[in-house]
Amino acid sequence: MPQYQTWEEFSRAAEKLYLADPMKARVVLKYRHSDGSLCIKVTDDLVGTLDSSSNNKQLLEMKNVIAGMKTQKCEEKKIQK
Numbered sequence: 864m865p866q867y868q869t870w871e872e873f874s875r876a877a878e879k880l881y882l883a884d885p886m887k888a889r890v891v892l893k894y895r896h897s898d899g900s901l902c903i904k905v906t907d908d909l910v911g912t913l914d915s916s917s918n919n920k921q922l923l924e925m926k927n928v929i930a931g932m933k934t935q936k937c938e939e940k941k942i943q944k
Contacts, residue, residue, distance in 0.1 A: 866914065866915075867913075870914065870916070873912055873913075874924070874928055876905075876912045877903075877912050878928070880910055880912060881905060881932055883907070884907055885932075885935065887908065888907045888932075889906060889907070890929055890932060891903070891904040891905075892904075898917065899917045900915050901915065901916060901922055901925065902914070903925050
């Protein structure tokens with residue numbers, strides 16, 4: 864599972880993975896208290912992306928990416944009904 868050097872690379876890879884099959888993709892968050900960092904993993908059980916940060920700006924960007932994925936998944940469920 865690749866760990867990206869920049870947030871932009873991770874964000875693009877996570878979005879691409881999610882858009883490939885939104886119903887299989889999942890996001891896992893893990894907070895590591897020892898070093899105060901948040902790890903985010905996006906996977907569909909075949910391919911995964913991983914990033915971690917303790918930078919407040921990146922944490923806000925992580926929040927926005929996750930919120931966007933949630934919104935998109937909810938909109939797709941409404942369309943399917």
